[in-house]
Amino acid sequence: MAKRNNVSVVHAITPILTMVRKSTVLVLMFLSLIIAFISQSDHPFAVGPRTFVTDIIVVMYDIALSPMDNITSAAQAISDWTGVYEDNKMLRENAKATENISYRLWLAEQENRRLRQALEFTDMVPFSVRTVRMVGGSDLFRRHGYINLGTRGGIEKGQVVIDGNGLIGRVQEVGQLSAKVVMISDINSKVPVLVVSQDTGERYKAIIAGNNTKFLSLQHFPVEHSIGIGDMILTSGDGEFFPPDILVGEVARIGREQISVEPAAHLNVTDIIHVIDKMVVIPPATDELVEQ
């Protein structure tokens, strides 16, 4: 009798449990959607947990990748040692070749200083950089990465990130131990630039926009222009987000209405990058400086 009662209770409860389970899934999916919308905001409620988790993950990556660094540097050391004779020979030849170039550079620098003095020209140049590691990858919709330094390392929102070749992007979000870098190839990235024509030497103001592909798109350039393939693109310094004269890339393709630019930096492939720490104002040159 008791067994029959138990069986009937189980039969009665099972559909209810199934319904509850199904509704839980629906409720959780709806809840996830709400969280997804909230997480898009820059409210501290959303940013705090996000940066906290990122901090942990970036530290984990950093620890996990350090043995690989050691292996790579050991391999590099062996490789350097085996090629030391050849390197020495090549360096001697290079040194001879650059003697003349360095003298010409010195002359150009002196001339530049005199011209700056004549124009009372004030400029800003990158003063110091921090070398950091980039971890984490990009996806279909975003082009970003994380660096292993945060507020504790003196990183601030808006700082500019470069590699040995050119501009990478800007720090968008900072945690205590990590920061998120949005690359110039991200669809939301816009950088004011100058296009320097190789043929005419003319400079055109324009905007470089990311489009989530490996090429950047040049926008808002003059209708009449002499832009050609291979022309250099530099940051213009307008808008005060990016300092001037950082190499962005070069013109790769020219269409009827669209100009594609190949980034100079190895976006997404580079892992050791530099965060521009401080900009310094170069005052107009004085006679003393020129003499020095």
Add this chain to the structure above:
Amino acid sequence: MVQILSDRFIRIFPVIFLCALIVVGGIRLQIMEISPWPHFMLMGVFFWALYSPNVLSTFSLLWLGMFFDMVHGLPVGVSAIIALLLNWMVDSQRRFLLKEPFWVVWLACSLMLTMVMVVNYLLMALLLSTVSLDSHMAVMMMLSMASYPIFHRICMALYFDRLQYVTQQEG
């Protein structure tokens, strides 16, 4: 005591295993512009939803999805939705799939992954108000489909005892 600990470990193993794979999937490989990893989380959800559905609870899926989004810098919650959706899809076809040979399971996995990744794409486009077309999603989908048999074998090998226990219970 050892048995209790062992049982508990078996219960939480899939979550730990998938968390580790999610972290691995976030590593940048310096050979391509975009990290060429398969979608480990969805493959794992498919595997455990099919062979041991009680191990990954709906709340575990929610946390796993959110963890995935945080690691990859996506809007938190999107992957939780697709993980829950995939779990529901597998659950609805489970009785059929368990009786079928492996190639049918593989085919079903490929179809379901494609469907949830399309949903993922639409959700992301809606949330970010952008439409982006490049080969990344296709590469990820193809890799996930191609590597599922290997993933399946590894999970079977790691989880075999537990799996045997579950199938015996359910049989």
